[in-house]
Amino acid sequence: MTDAVQAASASPAAPAAPGGQALRIIARNGFPFLVVGIIWEIVARSGMFPRKLFPPLEDIASAFWRLTVSGILPHHALETLLRLIAGFALAAAVGVLIGIAMGRSRRTEDYTLPIVAMLAPIPGIAYAPLFLLWFGLGNLPAILLVAFVSTFPIIFNTWTGVKAVKEIWLRSAQAMGATDHKVFRHVILPGALPYILTGLRLGLAQAWRVLVGVEMLAAVSWGLGWLIFGAREFLNTDVMLAGVAVIGLIGLTLEKLVFQKVEDYTLVRWGMMR
Amino acid sequence: MTLTAERLRTWRRAATSIVGLLIFYELVARSGYFPAVLLPPLGKVALTLWTTVTDGTMLHHAAATLYRVLAGMTLAVIVAVPLGVLMARYKSVENFCLPLASALMPIPSLAWVPVFILWFGLGNTVAILIVFYAATFPILLNTWSGVRAVNPLWLRAAGAMGANGQSLFWKVMIPAASPFIITGIRQAFLRAWIAVIGAEFLAASDWGLGWVIFDAKEFLNADLMLASLAVIGVIGFLFERLFFGSIEKATVMRWGMVRAAKS
Numbered sequence: 167m168t169d170a171v172q173a174a175s176a177s178p179a180a181p182a183a184p185g186g187q188a189l190r191i192i193a194r195n196g197f198p199f200l201v202v203g204i205i206w207e208i209v210a211r212s213g214m215f216p217r218k219l220f221p222p223l224e225d226i227a228s229a230f231w232r233l234t235v236s237g238i239l240p241h242h243a244l245e246t247l248l249r250l251i252a253g254f255a256l257a258a259a260v261g262v263l264i265g266i267a268m269g270r271s272r273r274t275e276d277y278t279l280p281i282v283a284m285l286a287p288i289p290g291i292a293y294a295p296l297f298l299l300w301f302g303l304g305n306l307p308a309i310l311l312v313a314f315v316s317t318f319p320i321i322f323n324t325w326t327g328v329k330a331v332k333e334i335w336l337r338s339a340q341a342m343g344a345t346d347h348k349v350f351r352h353v354i355l356p357g358a359l360p361y362i363l364t365g366l367r368l369g370l371a372q373a374w375r376v377l378v379g380v381e382m383l384a385a386v387s388w389g390l391g392w393l394i395f396g397a398r399e400f401l402n403t404d405v406m407l408a409g410v411a412v413i414g415l416i417g418l419t420l421e422k423l424v425f426q427k428v429e430d431y432t433l434v435r436w437g438m439m440r
Numbered sequence: 441m442t443l444t445a446e447r448l449r450t451w452r453r454a455a456t457s458i459v460g461l462l463i464f465y466e467l468v469a470r471s472g473y474f475p476a477v478l479l480p481p482l483g484k485v486a487l488t489l490w491t492t493v494t495d496g497t498m499l500h501h502a503a504a505t506l507y508r509v510l511a512g513m514t515l516a517v518i519v520a521v522p523l524g525v526l527m528a529r530y531k532s533v534e535n536f537c538l539p540l541a542s543a544l545m546p547i548p549s550l551a552w553v554p555v556f557i558l559w560f561g562l563g564n565t566v567a568i569l570i571v572f573y574a575a576t577f578p579i580l581l582n583t584w585s586g587v588r589a590v591n592p593l594w595l596r597a598a599g600a601m602g603a604n605g606q607s608l609f610w611k612v613m614i615p616a617a618s619p620f621i622i623t624g625i626r627q628a629f630l631r632a633w634i635a636v637i638g639a640e641f642l643a644a645s646d647w648g649l650g651w652v653i654f655d656a657k658e659f660l661n662a663d664l665m666l667a668s669l670a671v672i673g674v675i676g677f678l679f680e681r682l683f684f685g686s687i688e689k690a691t692v693m694r695w696g697m698v699r700a701a702k703s
Binding site for chain 2: 198199201219273276277278279284289290293294295298300375376378382383390391394398406407409410413414416421
């Protein structure tokens with residue numbers, strides 16, 4: 167009862183100040199980072215650990231700034247992103263095609279599923295040394311491994327999505343005289359789309375996780391993973407942490423901007439989800 | 441066509457496809473286009489697998505890896521489940537932890553490996569902490585949403601029947617949130633399994649399945665690599681199917697929570 171009273175008295179006040187509301191949200195989200203930052207700073211300055219290994223925040227910030235201005239950090243980030251896009255595009259094309267083929271044809275499903283199910287449970291990064299052995303060092307194994315790893319969630323989700331298209335939609339489209347091509351384009355594809363997008367999202371997340379690891383192993387000349395790994399040799403912890411921060415930012419951006427936008431646009435527009 | 445005939449056909453096709461793949465691999469391996477060290481014939485891989493399993497080295501490697509995964513997972517469960525419950529119960533904890541979690545989550549665990557190596561040296565600590573990092577977030581987020589999804593009606597009903605805080609927590613909230621928590625642990629295991637292999641590549645100690653693969657690359661022992669890959673796959677598969685399957689049976693299904701979780 168008191169809850170209801172409080173809620174009633176609080177609710178008219180809330181929309182009165184939308185600016186204050188936004189500020190409050192920023193303050194609320196910023197506060198934990200402030201606390202962690204202060205603790206970090208205290209530990210770093212206490213002299214408990216050598217400054218080389220546990221740099222205070224301004225060292226990390228200045229390393230970040232130095233590397234950004236000189237163009238080194240953007241170059242690393244760009245190469246990593248290009249690799250991610252190349253690998254992921256390959257995986258998306260192959261994965262969606264295989265997934266649709268598996269969902270549409272029983273024969274393809276029977277023949278392909280065992281192979282996919284056999285390869286999928288092995289963590290992708292475990293294939294990395296094998297790929298390095300087969301394809302040499304550098305870009306090729308990194309891109310192929312990223313593609314290989316992110317294909318599996320895309321295949322599984324596309325396959326599920328195509329199979330989840332309701333039989334009655336197909337029949338009614340056919341009854342209304344839709345050709346196979348039209349059924350595919352206007353019924354199956356939109357029907358399976360939420361699943362396909364989920365698959366792409368999972369695939370991209372996996373690709374991102376594996377890419378950072380494989381860059382450390384494949385001795386590529388540019389790339390965020392390599393930046394972090396290389397900086398270890400010189401005990402440049404500030405550079406490493408700046409690199410980790412950039413990796414986190416890119417990961418967050420991929421998740422929030424790219425996929426939420428795509429999902430909002432297509433799913434809502436096609437009326438698959440409200 | 442009857443159901444059994446259809447199932448038989450599926451199995452026949454599955455067998456055809458796997459045998460076909462193996463024969464294809466064998467043909468390519470024996471064709472001589474590629475050096476045999478890089479693409480060893482299947483017999484050699486099987487032989488390597490057999491000798492390393494029988495002389496115990498492979499088992500020792502697997503045990504080392506499993507130890508790291510289980511230690512890291514245990515740590516993650518101990519930290520993440522209570523924290524997730526607190527986040528769901530107390531708004532202030534949620535306000536504090538959620539922004540941090542969503543900022544740390546998109547950083548792949550492997551990105552921390554070099555940093556952790558500097559801080560903690562090579563060896564078990566790095567691998568365990570990387571596993572912990574990889575496993576914490578799925579458990580945390582799932583526990584959080586699981587406890588929040590507990591039907592308030594159940595809490596009130598139990599409260600009305602005179603349950604005190606503690607039994608409310610253990611008898612109602614934890615069972616009700618268990619499908620989510622177990623899903624979280626399951627997801628965490630998949631990530632941890634990836635993370636431990638990656639950590640073993642980079643923070644090489646003397647034992648561990650990841651380390652064997654990485655070490656075998658130096659000596660071009662592709663047969664040992666493929667054998668270890670098979671072991672990694674089998675262990676991951678067994679854990680996923682047998683271990684989590686039986687945990688689910690023992691808890692979630694016994695408590696009758698599965699239907700409630702699906703609705």
